[in-house]
Every structure is written in C-alpha cells, then in structure tokens.
Amino acid sequence: MSREQLTRIGLALISFGVFLGLWQAVVRLGGYPAFILPPPQAVAQRLVSLVASGTLWRHVQVTLKEILAGLALGAVTATVLGYLLAHSPLAERLLAPYIVASQSVPTVAIAPLLVIWFGTGILSKILVCALIVFFPILVNTVVGVRSVSQDLRDLMRTLQADRWQMIWMLEVPAALPTLLAGLKVGATLAVIGAVVGEFVASDRGVGYLLKQGQQLYDTPLVFVGIATLVVMAQALYGIVALAERGLLRWQKH
Amino acid sequence: MDSTARKSEPLLRVEGLSLSYQRGDGRLSVLEQIEFEVEEREFLALVGPSGCGKTTLLKLIAGLEQPTAGQIHLAGNPVKRPSRSVGFVFQEPTLMDWRTVEANVTLPLELNGGNRKRAREEAQTLLDLVRLTGFEDAYPAQLSGGMAQRVALARALVHDPQLLLLDEPFGALDALTRERMGRELLRIWQARRKTVVMVTHSVPEAVLLADRVLVLGPRPASIIAEVPVDLPRPRTAEMRETPACSQVARRVRDALEQVDLH
Numbered sequence: 001m002s003r004e005q006l007t008r009i010g011l012a013l014i015s016f017g018v019f020l021g022l023w024q025a026v027v028r029l030g031g032y033p034a035f036i037l038p039p040p041q042a043v044a045q046r047l048v049s050l051v052a053s054g055t056l057w058r059h060v061q062v063t064l065k066e067i068l069a070g071l072a073l074g075a076v077t078a079t080v081l082g083y084l085l086a087h088s089p090l091a092e093r094l095l096a097p098y099i100v101a102s103q104s105v106p107t108v109a110i111a112p113l114l115v116i117w118f119g120t121g122i123l124s125k126i127l128v129c130a131l132i133v134f135f136p137i138l139v140n141t142v143v144g145v146r147s148v149s150q151d152l153r154d155l156m157r158t159l160q161a162d163r164w165q166m167i168w169m170l171e172v173p174a175a176l177p178t179l180l181a182g183l184k185v186g187a188t189l190a191v192i193g194a195v196v197g198e199f200v201a202s203d204r205g206v207g208y209l210l211k212q213g214q215q216l217y218d219t220p221l222v223f224v225g226i227a228t229l230v231v232m233a234q235a236l237y238g239i240v241a242l243a244e245r246g247l248l249r250w251q252k253h
Numbered sequence: 254m255d256s257t258a259r260k261s262e263p264l265l266r267v268e269g270l271s272l273s274y275q276r277g278d279g280r281l282s283v284l285e286q287i288e289f290e291v292e293e294r295e296f297l298a299l300v301g302p303s304g305c306g307k308t309t310l311l312k313l314i315a316g317l318e319q320p321t322a323g324q325i326h327l328a329g330n331p332v333k334r335p336s337r338s339v340g341f342v343f344q345e346p347t348l349m350d351w352r353t354v355e356a357n358v359t360l361p362l363e364l365n366g367g368n369r370k371r372a373r374e375e376a377q378t379l380l381d382l383v384r385l386t387g388f389e390d391a392y393p394a395q396l397s398g399g400m401a402q403r404v405a406l407a408r409a410l411v412h413d414p415q416l417l418l419l420d421e422p423f424g425a426l427d428a429l430t431r432e433r434m435g436r437e438l439l440r441i442w443q444a445r446r447k448t449v450v451m452v453t454h455s456v457p458e459a460v461l462l463a464d465r466v467l468v469l470g471p472r473p474a475s476i477i478a479e480v481p482v483d484l485p486r487p488r489t490a491e492m493r494e495t496p497a498c499s500q501v502a503r504r505v506r507d508a509l510e511q512v513d514l515h
Contacts, residue, residue: 151347157335
C-alpha cells in the first residue's frame with residue numbers, strides 16, 4: 001500500500017471518529033432519550049445482534065436481489081431502446097415526448113400502482129428499481145451512440161463491417177464510457193427504488209426493517225437500516241467504478 | 254510509367270460524375286461533370302479551394318455516398334457500395350481509442366475474419382514501414398498527431414487495397430510535421446507503389462508526391478486544369494528547390510488563382 005493510500009485511510013478513520021464523538025456529545029448534552037436519538041454504542045449493539053441472529057443478512061439478501069434484478073432489467077431495456085432511439089429519428093420523434101413526460105411523474109408515486117398491479121412480492125420492487133434507473137441509462141445510451149464519430153463509421157463501412165461488427169467493434173466500445181457513467185448513476189438510484197417499493201408494501205427487505213423500526217420506536221434499528229443502505233449503495237457504485245477502471249484502461253495514459 | 258499494356262482499362266475511371274442535394278426549395282449542386290482516370294500505380298493529387306467538394310468526391314469513389322449522375326469504375330467494376338478494394342485515410346487519424354496501435358492496424362483483417370497470427374505479422378511489417386516499431390502496445394492517446402496519422406496510413410494499407418484514398422491526411426498537423434509526413438509518404442509510396450488519389454491544400458506537397466495534379470474549381474466543382482508533374486522518380490524532398498519543380502508548382506498556382514478570379 002502506498003503512502004498516499006495510507007494517509008487517505010487514516011484521514012477517513014479520523015473523520016469517522018470525530019463524527020462518532022460529536023454524535024455522542026449531542027446525545028449527552030441534549031439528554032435525548034434513545035428512541036429519539038440513540039447513542040452510537042446502542043446502534044452498534046443493535047447491529048451486532050442483528051448480524052449475529054442472521055436477521056440483517058436475510059433482509060439484505062432480499063433487497064440486494066431486488067436491486068440487481070431491477071438494475072439489470074432497467075439497464076438492458078434502456079440500452080436497447082436508447083440504441084434504437086439514437087438510430088431512428090422517427091422512433092425518437094414518436095417516443096421522446098412520452099419518455100420526457102414520464103420523467104415528471106415521481107417514481108415514488110407510481111410505486112403504489114405497481115404494487116396493486118404486480119402484488120406485494122418481489123416483482124413490484126424489481127419494477128420500481130427498473131423504472132427509476134431506466135431514464136438516466138437511456139439518455140446516456142443515446143448520447144453515447146450519437147457520439148460515435150462519422151469517420152469511424154465510414155471507415156467500418158469501407159471495410160464492409162456487418163451490422164454486428166458495427167455494434168460490437170465500434171458502437172459499444174465507443175459508447176462505453178458514457179454507458180458506464182449512466183450505470184454508475186443507475187446503481188445508486190436502484191437502491192432508492194428498492195427501498196421505496198418496500199416502503200409501500202412488503203414483509204421483508206431493508207426498507208421493511210426501517211418501517212418496522214419506525215413503528216416500534218426501535219430507533220437504533222432505523223439507524224442500522226440507513227447505514228446498511230449507505231454501504232450497499234457505496235458497494236454497488238464501487239463495483240461499477242472498478243469495472244470502469246478495468247474496461248477503460250486506455251483512457252488513462 | 255509502364256502503362257502501354259493497360260491503356261485500355263485504367264484502375265479508376267470517373268465519368269460524368271455529378272452530385273447535388275435537395276436543399277429547401279432548390280438543389281445544391283456540389284460536383285458537376287467530373288471526369289478523370291487514374292492508371293494503376295499512379296499518384297494523383299486533387300487540389301482546390303476549401304469546401305469545394307473534394308472530400309465528397311473521395312467518398313463517392315469509396316462508395317460511401319451515391320452520385321446523382323455519372324459512374325465510377327474501379328478495376329472495371331462499377332462502384333455501388335463501399336468496398337474493401339479501397340484504403341481510406343481521413344483528415345483526422347480516426348483511430349479507435351480503445352485499441353492499441355497494433356490492434357488498430359489489424360482491424361481491417363479482423364473484420365474479414367482472417368488468421369490472427371498472420372494479421373499481426375502484417376501489422377508488424379507495416380508498422381516497421383511507417384517507422385513505428387516499438388509502439389505496438391501503445392494507445393492512440395499516447396501518440397502525437399503525426400504518429401497517429403502514420404498508424405492510420407498503416408491501417409489503410411494492411412489489407413492491401415487496390416486504391417488508396419487520402420483525404421488531406423496531413424491537414425490537421427502543424428507545418429513542420431506536415432512537411433516531414435510528406436517526405437514519409439513519398440518514401441512509403443516508393444516502397445509500396447500503390448495507386449493513390451490524394452486531396453490536399455498544399456501545392457508543394459501535391460507536386461512533390463504526385464504524377465499528375467487535378468485542379469478543381471469552386472462549388473459546384475468541376476475540373477478546371479490538369480497539370481502533369483514530369484519530375485523523375487525516385488523523388489527526394491530536395492527536388493522541391495529545383496526549377497523544374499517550381500515551374501510545375503507555378504502552373505498549379507496559376508490555375509488556382511484563375512479560380513479565385515471567377
């Protein structure tokens with residue numbers, strides 16, 4: 001590990017320590033009861049008990065499944081549709097108004113409808129996730145595919161590249177930086193989508209845990225839920241960022 | 254040039270070529286009645302005012318665009334669509350940033366599904382020719398403009414096309430690099446002896462490299478002068494200073510000035 005990395009980790013630890021200290025001080029000085037603002041150690045205890053009993057992992061698994069399935073569904077449909085839109089001015093003129101209009105409807109407001117239509121099971125959550133990641137990935141796909149240089153297209157044509165070679169050897173790699181940027185945004189949005197879906201109706205998942213905590217005034221549980229979601233969003237973002245580093249090595253030189 | 258035996262069928266024949274676009278109410282005429290031939294192993298330069306449609310002419314020859322009227326024959330066959338018999342070098346290097354130098358050069362062979370090992374050997378030969386040995390694993394972002402354009406040249410040659418089309422290949426480079434690239438191209442052409450049609454803005458470049466210079470008029474472009482370059486081969490960059498060379502250059506410039514007066 002390099003010196004620079006050590007410094008960065010050291011600073012992160014220090015700032016986290018300061019954060020915990022401030023939190024503790026606020027609880028002490030304000031004299032708040034635990035159900036309003038629990039001290040850090042209460043949250044830590046709750047975390048340990050939830051991990052030890054396997055409860056946390058069971059709920060994380062459910063939410064993770066919803067996120068990954070929703071992200072995959074949303075990303076695939078958005079990429080395919082975005083590709084078609086980028087290539088067909090007619091399709092764009094027909095669909096663009098609806099797509100833009102659909103963006104002014106908050107996904108949160110559609111979630112109850114999805115639950116009515118698709119039930120309280122995992123499917124409605126997957127669809128909320130897919131819906132929320134759809135737009136940013138769609139836009140990035142259109143921008144990415146449109147950014148492919150006309151000269152490179154002409155080059156491929158003089159070399160008699162077929163449709164698939166055009167896609168896989170030119171358009172996909174050329175649009176990849178923009179596509180991955182969209183996927184990074186989508187990954188964090190997917191976490192929000194899953195939780196919104198679980199808030200509306202669910203009997204499992206991290207969103208369900210949060211709701212439980214609220215109803216029972218088990219505030220440490222709420223804190224554990226929030227922290228879990230932060231870690232999940234960060235991890236997903238990190239995975240995409242890592243993939244980006246690996247796939248776009250040619251950019252840094 | 255030894256062309257007596259082939260006089261009947263030139264490698265490239267352009268006949269009555271016109272191109273116009275529908276633009277609002279009227280038609281915008283870009284090329285009008287272009288007619289010329291290029292013999293095998295000949296180096297033809299096209300000069301003309303900017304925006305006169307020289308690039309469009311090259312795209313028509315490459316089959317990337319279709320003419321409104323007229324015909325193009327390459328090696329006796331009518332050009333109807335893009336064909337691999339043509340190697341194209343654009344004004345910008347137009348490399349794939351995500352591919353290494355070597356992978357950029359092997360692209361034309363890969364698209365054809367050829368043997369990978371053979372493709373790499375071919376690429377190596379050409380990278381040696383354009384003096385980029387040792388840069389096989391570099392990415393385009395690491396190259397200077399001149400180096401990148403040499404990679405593009407190697408890529409245009411790798412599938413051994415019958416005709417090389419160069420669209421102001423050094424137009425985006427600074428003056429010094431441009432002059433050096435002109436000398437490099439001369440050396441490469443003398444080593445490979447491809448049939449070349451090159452669009453350029455630079456009269457000295459055209460005269461040094463070409464066997465014949467065609468001068469195009471302003472839009473709608475037609476050929477307004479044909480200047481043969483009777484300088485001996487092999488040529489060297491020093492020939493630019495000879496009286497014979499300046500004489501040819503003056504004839505080309507005179508033709509271009511006629512254009513300006515119109």
